[in-house]
Amino acid sequence: MIDRKAPKPRIPFIKLHEAGHGTLPHQSKIYQLIHDCEKTLDHEIADLFEREANVFASEVLFQGEGFSVEAHGQSFGIKVPMALAKKYGARTIQLFVAT
Numbered sequence: 001m002i003d004r005k006a007p008k009p010r011i012p013f014i015k016l017h018e019a020g021h022g023t024l025p026h027q028s029k030i031y032q033l034i035h036d037c038e039k040t041l042d043h044e045i046a047d048l049f050e051r052e053a054n055v056f057a058s059e060v061l062f063q064g065e066g067f068s069v070e071a072h073g074q075s076f077g078i079k080v081p082m083a084l085a086k087k088y089g090a091r092t093i094q095l096f097v098a099t
Contacts, residue, residue: 012089013057020056027052061090 002014021027027049034040041049062068067088074080 009090013061016057016060017053019060020053021049024052024056062088 002011002018006014021031030041040046067084071080071084
């Protein structure tokens with residue numbers, strides 16, 4: 001479930017992050033097991049799963065290497081990632097990290 005207080009530009013990333021938890025086979029199987037009981041993941045495993053879901057969301061949002069190829073095909077400048085933000089449905093800060 002997405003926090004209603006989440007900034008609107010962040011919602012696409014959050015949705016993809018959550019989809020990552022359900023799509024990555026090793027995560028979805030474990031979450032199915034612990035969902036019905038009171039057990040929780042070890043902190044280190046939970047942290048790893050969060051990072052994996054972030055990578056999944058970034059890969060989908062930026063269409064693998066699609067963003068990088070498009071960005072590198074343009075003249076260098078700060079306006080490049082800003083111009084691509086809407087096309088990729090990302091916040092500008094995410095685009096600077098992706099390049």
